[in-house]
Amino acid sequence: MADANNQQPASSRSNGAEGSSAEFRARVEKTLALIRPSVQADDGDIELLSADPIGLIRIRFLGACVGCPSADMTLHHGIERALRAELGPTIRVEAVS
Numbered sequence: 698m699a700d701a702n703n704q705q706p707a708s709s710r711s712n713g714a715e716g717s718s719a720e721f722r723a724r725v726e727k728t729l730a731l732i733r734p735s736v737q738a739d740d741g742d743i744e745l746l747s748a749d750p751i752g753l754i755r756i757r758f759l760g761a762c763v764g765c766p767s768a769d770m771t772l773h774h775g776i777e778r779a780l781r782a783e784l785g786p787t788i789r790v791e792a793v794s
Contacts, residue, residue, distance in 0.1 A: 721784075722748040728783045729756075732776055736762060743776065752787040754780060757794070768792065 725748040736743055741762030746755040756776065762768050769792075777790040 718748070718750055721750040724784060725754055725780065728780055729776070732779055735775070736771070741765070746793055752785070752789055754788060754790045755793050756790060758792055763794075 722745070726745060729743055729745060733743055737760075739762075740760050742759040743762075744757040744759055746757055748754050756772075758765070758768050758772075762771070765771075772790060772792050777788065780790060781788045
């Protein structure tokens, strides 16, 4: 029987492996929603392709981000850093074309 008091807050530092895939994906989407306005301000966007509770997240850059020389820095120093802060240090983010 599940105890509602044992639910971890969204700011938990775990990688979400104990939760369902849908819950983990929702947490990833929520974090990306915080980053997205900065990316959109430069005429780009981010699409979440997959979020595996084991910790691998795949995204696709859209718009001006495609082919941008700063996309790799945005990926690792912006997106991945934010997702690790929210979901745990084992998170890995890959950009897929």
